[in-house]
Amino acid sequence: MIFTVAIDGPAASGKGTIGRALAHRFDFAHLDTGLLYRAVGAKVLAGGEAIAAARALRPEDLHAEGLRSAPVAQAASRVAAIPEVRAALLEFQRRIARREGGAVLDGRDIGTVICPEAEAKLFVTATPEVRAERRYLELVQSDPTCTRDAVLADVKARDARDTNRADAPLAAAEDAVVLDTSEMSVEAALEAALALVKARLPAG
Numbered sequence: 001m002i003f004t005v006a007i008d009g010p011a012a013s014g015k016g017t018i019g020r021a022l023a024h025r026f027d028f029a030h031l032d033t034g035l036l037y038r039a040v041g042a043k044v045l046a047g048g049e050a051i052a053a054a055r056a057l058r059p060e061d062l063h064a065e066g067l068r069s070a071p072v073a074q075a076a077s078r079v080a081a082i083p084e085v086r087a088a089l090l091e092f093q094r095r096i097a098r099r100e101g102g103a104v105l106d107g108r109d110i111g112t113v114i115c116p117e118a119e120a121k122l123f124v125t126a127t128p129e130v131r132a133e134r135r136y137l138e139l140v141q142s143d144p145t146c147t148r149d150a151v152l153a154d155v156k157a158r159d160a161r162d163t164n165r166a167d168a169p170l171a172a173a174e175d176a177v178v179l180d181t182s183e184m185s186v187e188a189a190l191e192a193a194l195a196l197v198k199a200r201l202p203a204g
Contacts, residue, residue, distance in 0.1 A: 001100070001102060002099070003103075003119050004098060004104075004115050005104040005105070005119070005122070006097075006110035006111035006114070006115050006173070007106040008176065009108070009122075010131065010155075010159050010162065010170060011073070011155055011159070013125050013181060014186070014189055015107075015122070016032055017190075018106070018179075018193045019104045020104075021190050021194075022104050022194065022197055026201075027102070028102035028103050029096060029103040030103070030105075031093065031104070031105045033107030034106070034107055034108075035062045036057065037077075037089075038067040038068075038075075038076040039067060040085060040089075041076035042075065043061075044078075050079045050085050051084045051088065054084070054089055070143070073158070074154070077158045077162065080165070086109075093107075093110075109169075111172075111173035112171060112173045116173065119200050120197050121173050121176035121177065122176060122193060122196060123173070123177070124193075126180060127182045128152065128155050128156055132155045135151050135155060136148050136151040136152075177196050
């Protein structure tokens with residue numbers, strides 16, 4: 001069976017948590033496509049050139065240390081605005097999206113560009129303030145010097161880059177179900193996402 005769940009949304013909206021849970025529940029493959037851009041961003045921070053790094057990306061690069069750090073996140077957002085980088089990573093994502101056995105992909109242009117034919121589409125969002133608080137609580141564990149104000153500024157800057165870039169800007173697909181998690185518990189958000197996918201799965 002080929003069945004794709006496309007989950008898009010801004011940083012720290014909860015799409016990764018939802019994506020992993022759905023993949024586990026339905027035994028689908030899962031790809032956090034943001035890791036592709038983080039891996040490229042990490043190579044750029046190490047002195048590499050963005051387009052060359054994207055073209056040479058290997059699956060094992062997605063498991064490199066430090067991909068969740070704030071500097072890599074910033075670099076990822078910058079390289080994601082480069083059309084040639086996005087083009088280099090396009091087929092990598094599409095192969096996983098349409099694999100036999102089902103797949104869940106979360107990112108920023110899955111339902112609009114990578115896999116517009118996805119059987120189930122979610123756009124997960126939340127207010128910048130709520131998303132910044134989530135990201136702050138995550139980052140402060142490893143970096144006690146980070147502040148809420150700095151994290152909020154970073155979230156807003158990333159939102160601006162992601163929504164205003166010329167190539168594949170962040171946007172909800174016309175047929176996506178919008179899930180605002182600002183005031184939802186993790187459990188409630190997961191239940192809503194599960195209900196959507198169950199409704200789209202072929203009978204039997």
